Amino acid sequence: MRLSLFPSRPWHGLAVAVTAFCIAIIQPVMAEQQPQPDSRLPQKSLPQPMIPTPPSLDASSWILLDANSGEVLVEHNADERLPPASLTKMMTAYIVEKEIDDGNISDDDMVTISEHAWRTGGSRMFVREGTRVKVDDLLHGVVIQSGNDASVALAEYVAGSESSFADLMNQQAQRMGLENTHFANATGLPHEDHYSSARDLATIARHIIRDYPDHYQIYSKKYFTYNDIRQPNRNRLLWRDPAVDGLKTGHTEEAGYCLVSSAKQDDMRLISVVMGTQSDEARAQESQKLLSYGFRFFDTFKLYQRGAVLNQPRIWGGARDNLKLGVTQDIYLTVPQGRRDEMTAKLNIPETIKAPVQAGQQLGSLQVKLGDKVIREQPLVALQSVEQGGFFKRIWDSIVLFVTGLF
Numbered sequence: 001m002r003l004s005l006f007p008s009r010p011w012h013g014l015a016v017a018v019t020a021f022c023i024a025i026i027q028p029v030m031a032e033q034q035p036q037p038d039s040r041l042p043q044k045s046l047p048q049p050m051i052p053t054p055p056s057l058d059a060s061s062w063i064l065l066d067a068n069s070g071e072v073l074v075e076h077n078a079d080e081r082l083p084p085a086s087l088t089k090m091m092t093a094y095i096v097e098k099e100i101d102d103g104n105i106s107d108d109d110m111v112t113i114s115e116h117a118w119r120t121g122g123s124r125m126f127v128r129e130g131t132r133v134k135v136d137d138l139l140h141g142v143v144i145q146s147g148n149d150a151s152v153a154l155a156e157y158v159a160g161s162e163s164s165f166a167d168l169m170n171q172q173a174q175r176m177g178l179e180n181t182h183f184a185n186a187t188g189l190p191h192e193d194h195y196s197s198a199r200d201l202a203t204i205a206r207h208i209i210r211d212y213p214d215h216y217q218i219y220s221k222k223y224f225t226y227n228d229i230r231q232p233n234r235n236r237l238l239w240r241d242p243a244v245d246g247l248k249t250g251h252t253e254e255a256g257y258c259l260v261s262s263a264k265q266d267d268m269r270l271i272s273v274v275m276g277t278q279s280d281e282a283r284a285q286e287s288q289k290l291l292s293y294g295f296r297f298f299d300t301f302k303l304y305q306r307g308a309v310l311n312q313p314r315i316w317g318g319a320r321d322n323l324k325l326g327v328t329q330d331i332y333l334t335v336p337q338g339r340r341d342e343m344t345a346k347l348n349i350p351e352t353i354k355a356p357v358q359a360g361q362q363l364g365s366l367q368v369k370l371g372d373k374v375i376r377e378q379p380l381v382a383l384q385s386v387e388q389g390g391f392f393k394r395i396w397d398s399i400v401l402f403v404t405g406l407f
Contacts, residue, residue: 051297051336057286060256060276063198064290066300067206067262067269071334073294077198081180082275084196085250086123086146087258088188090204091169093142096135096154097212098172105158107136116162117152122189125150126229137226139215144224145231146249148187155186162186176203190254198273205247205260205271219246219262236284237261241291247271249283259283263291268300297337303345303368304331307383310366311347315386316401317394318355324383325349325363331378335370344369347380352401359385 054064054074061077072078099105110132118129125147127133133153141150155165162185169183180197188194209216222233234249243263250258256276263270272290277283304310306329315323325347335343349364357363364380388394
């Protein structure tokens with residue numbers, strides 16, 4: 001028995017009509033389902049500059065990255081495990097800032113200074129044993145004065161002991177994805193099991209800037225006075241470069257002179273890490289070389305904003321006909337100056353999307369190229385939930401989708 005494509009009369013005419021109607025609508029439907037073609041990003045009229053090789057520094061290790069895009073612009077031995085000295089205190093301060101933000105402690109809490117904190121050697125805030133000091137003052141002492149006594153006092157207040165606080169530091173390091181970092185104390189005083197890398201320290205700095213911007217302003221202060229003792233911030237770049245507003249210095253005989261710096265020009269923020277230089281002056285000069293190179297020869301811009309609708313493809317069998325797609329975070333890109341007009345963006349979207357869909361569900365990707373090289377690939381997600389439509393809506397969409405498939 002040969003089967004006919006269409007039912008026998010009297011339904012033949014109705015089937016033909018339905019099919020004809022479906023054919024009439026499949027062209028726009030199919031057009032909706034195609035991913036957006038490569039599109040040129042907004043051009044910026046810049047002359048085509050010559051970009052020199054990155055500067056070579058008189059240091060053991062260094063890295064330069066953009067704080068918004070996370071793009072590494074320059075690096076050398078960036079994953080080498082080295083003693084971080086007082087750069088450690090960035091994580092100490094971050095843990096305290098997190099505890100404040102989580103509501104576990106307050107800036108105004110009073111901390112009783114233990115004998116252990118008071119006796120800790122090295123750079124000091126000059127707190128006295130048995131006195132009570134505000135958390136906010138101790139945090140200033142850690143960041144600006146690099147006080148080992150203040151670091152131990154905060155560690156004991158948050159975790160009960162410095163060793164327990166070091167455990168918190170290591171847990172946070174794992175959450176940040178730091179692969180070459182381990183903390184043995186809150187100060188950075190020498191210890192065989194205490195190390196970090198330029199890349200990991202840059203990551204900590206980026207978290208400080210992005211996660212707790214209200215506390216980040218402490219890093220830009222040039223002086224702090226406690227107990228009638230006025231001490232300067234050891235970051236020389238705060239006096240030399242108005243764009244610099246942080247972060248932290250470090251020095252021990254084993255580590256040499258180290259500096260993590262951040263600077264902002266217009267909408268571009270850079271983070272530099274220089275480890276193992278020979279002097280206080282050298283760490284400032286070498287850091288300035290990195291920052292100047294980054295601002296001179298690179299450009300950072302926001303490509304897409306978190307939550308912005310990038311496409312609205314057809315969704316089948318849903319309570320609505322279209323689905324809003326976008327990204328879950330702001331997308332920043334850093335490229336060599338003069339090459340922005342070489343960039344293309346493409347949305348890769350599945351040909352068929354069926355309900356139900358949950359908000360946040362990944363449905364394709366955003367791909368950005370610089371010339372022929374892919375420089376960013378970001379998940380494309382649903383910005384809304386779409387439940388299944390009613391019975392007749394699902395049946396109708398099934399018919400249309402079937403006929404669409406024939407063509």
